[in-house]
Amino acid sequence: MVTIGSGFILHEMGHKLLAIYYGSRARFIMWTQGIVFMFVTSLLGFLFAAPGAVYIYNENIKPKQNAAISLIGPGINLIIAVFFIFLSIIAPISLHFSFLKHNLPGFGIRNGLVFVWEFGAALNLMLALFNMIPATPLDGSKVFRYSKLIWFGAILILLAAAYVVIGIEAVISWSIMLALAVVLSKLAFG
Numbered sequence: 001m002v003t004i005g006s007g008f009i010l011h012e013m014g015h016k017l018l019a020i021y022y023g024s025r026a027r028f029i030m031w032t033q034g035i036v037f038m039f040v041t042s043l044l045g046f047l048f049a050a051p052g053a054v055y056i057y058n059e060n061i062k063p064k065q066n067a068a069i070s071l072i073g074p075g076i077n078l079i080i081a082v083f084f085i086f087l088s089i090i091a092p093i094s095l096h097f098s099f100l101k102h103n104l105p106g107f108g109i110r111n112g113l114v115f116v117w118e119f120g121a122a123l124n125l126m127l128a129l130f131n132m133i134p135a136t137p138l139d140g141s142k143v144f145r146y147s148k149l150i151w152f153g154a155i156l157i158l159l160a161a162a163y164v165v166i167g168i169e170a171v172i173s174w175s176i177m178l179a180l181a182v183v184l185s186k187l188a189f190g
Contacts, residue, residue: 003120
């Protein structure tokens with residue numbers, strides 16, 4: 001709850017607070033379907049969570065401000081990941097789960113132990129990378145629309161951090177997600 005919950009809540013709060021700073025109205029709206037989908041996917045052995053998002057109301061918002069609002073969420077996830085790595089060095093916490101048979105060292109899971117801060121760092125990096133996919137309604141679409149150079153720079157930073165923390169698997173999985181988003185976008189919107 002601490003590792004995933006803080007990543008999601010602070011990500012969304014970052015969007016909301018920066019939008020308010022720019023004079024917009026902003027409100028978090030829960031998606032009941034996203035929560036149901038999360039439970040269904042968890043029963044299938046993987047987790048895809050989409051419990052809601054911050055909606056911004058301002059007809060006069062500038063593209064640069066909209067891109068900054070979108071970029072702050074993944075930026076906060078990067079900061080949280082760095083903080084969790086720091087905690088893993090100075091105050092490591094591990095929990096044993098006998099049902100964990102697979103080792104995922106980049107995600108802090110080894111020999112039935114979950115190294116909490118490493119796990120949190122990895123999940124926050126993956127959350128940031130997923131949100132930077134340039135597909136609507138994800139954050140990356142707004143940053144990409146404003147500046148491909150800024151989007152590419154943010155992606156390079158996030159992929160480098162994910163490579164260091166998780167390994168090449170993070171880069172490969174993000175590349176696959178990006179390719180799927182492009183293909184599905186082309187199929188759906190031409």
